[in-house]
Amino acid sequence: MKEALGTTGLLLNEPLLWEKGKKGRCGFSLPRRDVEPAFLDQELIGEGPDFPDLSEVDVVRHYTRLAQWNFGVDTGMYPLGSCTMKYSPKTNEKQASLPGFTGAHPLLPSGLSQGSLKMMFEFEQYLNEITGMHATTLQPAAGAHGELTGMLIINAFHKKQGYQRSKIIIPDTAHGTNPASVSLCGFRPVSVTSNEQGILSVESIAEIMDPDTAGIMVTNPNTLGLFEENIQKIAEIVHGKGGLVYCDGANMNAVMGMVKMGDIGIDVMQLNLHKTFSTPHGGGGPGSGPVSVAKHLEPFLPVPRVIEENGAYILAEDYPDSIGKISAFHGALGVVIKAYSYIRRMGPENLKKASQLAVLNANYIKEMLKGTLHLPYDRPCMHECVFSDKHQAAQKIATLDMAKRLMDYGFHPPTVYFPLVVPGAIMVEPTETESKEDIDQFVETFKAIANEACE
Amino acid sequence: MIYLPHTDEDISSMLQVLGIDNLDDLFSTLPEDCRFNGDLNLPEALSEWELNDHMSTLSRNMAVSPEYKVFLGAGSYDHFIPASVSYLLSRSEFVTSYTPYQPEMSQGTLQAIYEYQTLAARLLGMEVATASHYDGATALAEALLMAVRITKRNKVVVSSLIHPLYRRVVQTYFEPTGYEVEELPYLNTGVTDATGLDEMNDLAAVAIQSPNFFGCIENLRVLGQKTHNKEALFVTSFTEALAYGLLKNPGSQGADIVGGEGQSLGIPRSFGGPALGILASGKKHMRSLPGRLVGKTKDLDGKTGFVLTLATREQHIRREKATSNICTNNSLCALAAAMYLASVGGTGIRKLARLNYDKAEYLKKKLKKAGVTITFDTPTFNEFVVEFPSGFETTYKHLLEKKIIAGLCLAPYYPELANHYLLCVTETKSKNDMDALVREVKS
Known part of the structure; x- marks a missing residue:
């Protein structure tokens, strides 16, 4: 095996901010005072926050040292299943930091914000094309926020039909946020188990879908990395009883240019720009979770909507059936710019190729590691594959032990103990931006760890 | 594409391990009627340099400071970032x-x-x-x-x-x-x-x-x-x-x-x-x-x-x-x-907040002197409501041409406040910027 990328870690002793500095220092260049102090009632004045006083150098060293103590995609392979930790191109950061974008006030008159409005309008069109849906909103600030928006739209749709339904079907392979998003909307999640092949069967849905069920929330491809092959028939059953089909599109990276969700019975879905469209995860955000809908749900999208009128872009509010506002302003535009730049750099062929290579990488890892690790569903996967620690159980070595050991070798561990349907799950999503050499080294490392377990 | 590291040789040796011939075969489990067989109708790929041009054109089509003097707050504020x-x-x-x-x-x-x-x-x-x-x-x-x-x-x-x-x-x-x-x-x-x-x-x-x-x-x-x-x-x-x-x-x-x-x-x-x-x-x-x-x-x-x-x-x-x-x-x-907050610090944030307050008070005082009604006499921080003479919409548009954004029109949010505007001043506005606004409003 090649020499490992990692060691047992870089440890720094960096004190907390308030253990540093000295009263009277400042790391901020105070602007010139060109006006006289004005009267202010003493009653209104507080004590002022108890913050440390630090110099610019103190601040720079503090955060540089903290950064060195962190692992990112730019540090090494980060195969977290379900998180799509692909490389974030640097030009995206550059575009998002252009002063015309960063300095823009959200309530500028539309005539003075044509650049951002055009970008938003075009980006919505791109997402419509990629998903096969009819219309898109960029307002949700994260994937889970998009799920909530989608559920609110489903809720508003049924209300408009005059009959409020109480349940939503959620498979056991769904993301953990799904049931929480559903209950935030007042629905009761009804769990359904996937079959022995790891996907939903038509029969299981036919059995529980009833007129009191508002719809189904399917993650497709699901969290086992498998495509829900029966999705069209399932959609027919749900639609037949007046329900709607929500697709958690967090795993869209597997099927860009291969499947259009709008063509296979999906009514509403969210996309996670920080997954499929390469915007960085930022240690937990900001993300962006646009929601795309089929034509019959367009009236319910959040407002304002960007529309084109006589060659100019304006923000339109007049949609009486809209669910309202889900963010104070227009969503995480700074993130949207990065995803827009990504789509423009990639073009249609490379987006499709990205999905193909993501699926190639995942299947290659599945094939290379399946003797070493237990593979509960031995069939072609999409963008991620799920193993378990069953083979290592005899040596009393568990998933967590192997995950922690991977760090010593310089890899971020995969997602562990999720999805819940696989005990001791190890969920690997390499993404398309890992090269064959890096993947081979990951495979070799995992094999070495399994060997260590036997010793 | 520079974000995709696979060479043709990598791809074929990986496909070989999987026992399949081409990338399309990876998707064999997709039912035929779920497959999209066309080409995505998206603009063709740009080079990094073409993207720079495209994005800088878009970004220039936005009204931002310092070119524009933006007296807009209402939940989004212009502050210096070190x-x-x-x-x-x-x-x-x-x-x-x-x-x-x-x-x-x-x-x-x-x-x-x-x-x-x-x-x-x-x-x-x-x-x-x-x-x-x-x-x-x-x-x-x-x-x-x-x-x-x-x-x-x-x-x-x-x-x-x-x-x-x-x-x-x-x-x-x-x-x-x-x-x-x-x-x-x-x-x-x-x-x-x-x-x-x-x-x-x-x-x-x-x-x-x-x-x-x-x-x-x-x-x-x-x-x-x-x-x-x-x-x-x-x-x-x-x-x-x-x-x-x-x-x-x-x-x-x-x-x-x-x-x-x-x-x-x-x-x-x-x-x-x-x-x-x-x-x-x-x-x-x-x-x-x-x-x-x-x-x-x-x-x-x-x-x-x-x-x-x-x-x-x-x-x-x-x-x-x-x-x-x-x-x-x-x-x-x-x-x-x-x-x-670490950069500004405990001493700095006090000074900075006070400067914000004083600047906003300066504009308030100047506008009052120029005959503009300050609607509420309760103490304010950074933002305050003024009532401009009726017909101010025309002046507002005229000021936009002069690259001054004279606050937020309140009528859409509070219909009873016709002709009322919410003005915002932070440390980024100089005395000159504020004097210019007052001059324009007066004329």
């Missing part, structure tokens, strides 16, 4: 990492967020702040839902001087729940009229923003007492976090939960997002807080370390019984705020 903050924030170890699920590999993010939580809590005078939320509006909505959970009562009351767009987000969040939202009117002094509270019972929370949407400083202490007399929780909100560098913080005035916007703290306006939702409470309500919390702990060797804590409230453990569906924070925005 180069050191932007520079540190672009460290890719911070930017390209995930939520810190593996604490051994993310002590940097964890310590930084722990410090952010402490700084945010100290700014607001509260005991605990979460790792952050999407924006001020969603933080307020979450604060109110939290109050409903704690009190097990179904009705909340919000001041009509909470940012109108925040109130709309609260409506959206509350719509499917069946919980009620009522509004308190405002007095002609520009502050909340809480007399209606006397008639209301069984309230989960009363929510007040201070400084409010008109920039006026509310008497939080009195409003808090009234709320507590009703045994409801006192929720406060804010859009201009810098105000608490100078003014009394909500914690010292009796707030139980605080939910507001931290964009002022080193985060660019970016057309409204990404933003920074700040949510804080007393320790008593810590377990009812939605979203992530980072805690400090010791490892087996007694060394200090940081981890995500109290995760049993969260969706990935509790699923539908979770305190909310939030599974991220706006980590990098929280980090920006921490870096900004």
Whole structure:
């Protein structure tokens, strides 16, 4: 095996901010005072926050040292299943930091914000094309926020039909946020188990879908990395009883240019720009979770909507059936710019190729590691594959032990103990931006760890 | 494509391992009728240099300072951001990492967020702040839902001087729940009229923003007492976090939960997002807080370390019984705020907030002298309402051509306030900028 990328870690002793500095220092260049102090009632004045006083150098060293103590995609392979930790191109950061974008006030008159409005309008069109849906909103600030928006739209749709339904079907392979998003909307999640092949069967849905069920929330491809092959028939059953089909599109990276969700019975879905469209995860955000809908749900999208009128872009509010506002302003535009730049750099062929290579990488890892690790569903996967620690159980070595050991070798561990349907799950999503050499080294490392377990 | 490292040789040797001939065969499990066989109708790929041209054209088609003098606030504020903050924030170890699920590999993010939580809590005078939320509006909505959970009562009351767009987000969040939202009117002094509270019972929370949407400083202490007399929780909100560098913080005035916007703290306006939702409470309500919390702990060797804590409230453990569906924070925005507050410091934030106050007062005084009506005489911070002569729309448009944006027209939000505008001044506006505005308004 090649020499490992990692060691047992870089440890720094960096004190907390308030253990540093000295009263009277400042790391901020105070602007010139060109006006006289004005009267202010003493009653209104507080004590002022108890913050440390630090110099610019103190601040720079503090955060540089903290950064060195962190692992990112730019540090090494980060195969977290379900998180799509692909490389974030640097030009995206550059575009998002252009002063015309960063300095823009959200309530500028539309005539003075044509650049951002055009970008938003075009980006919505791109997402419509990629998903096969009819219309898109960029307002949700994260994937889970998009799920909530989608559920609110489903809720508003049924209300408009005059009959409020109480349940939503959620498979056991769904993301953990799904049931929480559903209950935030007042629905009761009804769990359904996937079959022995790891996907939903038509029969299981036919059995529980009833007129009191508002719809189904399917993650497709699901969290086992498998495509829900029966999705069209399932959609027919749900639609037949007046329900709607929500697709958690967090795993869209597997099927860009291969499947259009709008063509296979999906009514509403969210996309996670920080997954499929390469915007960085930022240690937990900001993300962006646009929601795309089929034509019959367009009236319910959040407002304002960007529309084109006589060659100019304006923000339109007049949609009486809209669910309202889900963010104070227009969503995480700074993130949207990065995803827009990504789509423009990639073009249609490379987006499709990205999905193909993501699926190639995942299947290659599945094939290379399946003797070493237990593979509960031995069939072609999409963008991620799920193993378990069953083979290592005899040596009393568990998933967590192997995950922690991977760090010593310089890899971020995969997602562990999720999805819940696989005990001791190890969920690997390499993404398309890992090269064959890096993947081979990951495979070799995992094999070495399994060997260590036997010793 | 430079983001895709596979050579043709890599691809064929990997396909060989899988025993298939081409990339298309990877998708053999997709039912034929699920396949899209066409080509995506998207613009063809641009080179990096073509993208630069395209994006710089778009970005130039925006009205921003310093070319434009923008006197707009209303929940999004123009403040100087030190180069050191932007520079540190672009460290890719911070930017390209995930939520810190593996604490051994993310002590940097964890310590930084722990410090952010402490700084945010100290700014607001509260005991605990979460790792952050999407924006001020969603933080307020979450604060109110939290109050409903704690009190097990179904009705909340919000001041009509909470940012109108925040109130709309609260409506959206509350719509499917069946919980009620009522509004308190405002007095002609520009502050909340809480007399209606006397008639209301069984309230989960009363929510007040201070400084409010008109920039006026509310008497939080009195409003808090009234709320507590009703045994409801006192929720406060804010859009201009810098105000608490100078003014009394909500914690010292009796707030139980605080939910507001931290964009002022080193985060660019970016057309409204990404933003920074700040949510804080007393320790008593810590377990009812939605979203992530980072805690400090010791490892087996007694060394200090940081981890995500109290995760049993969260969706990935509790699923539908979770305190909310939030599974991220706006980590990098929280980090920006921490870096900004660390740079400004305790002494600096006082001076900076005072400078903001003094500049806004300068413009107020000058406009008054020029014959413009200052609508409310309550003290304000950074923002204030003026009444321009009727027909000012024409002047407003004329000023746009001169690259001056003379505040926000209030009529769409408060129809009774025709000809009223909300003006905002921060440290980025010079005396000259303000004098120019006054001159133009006068003429």
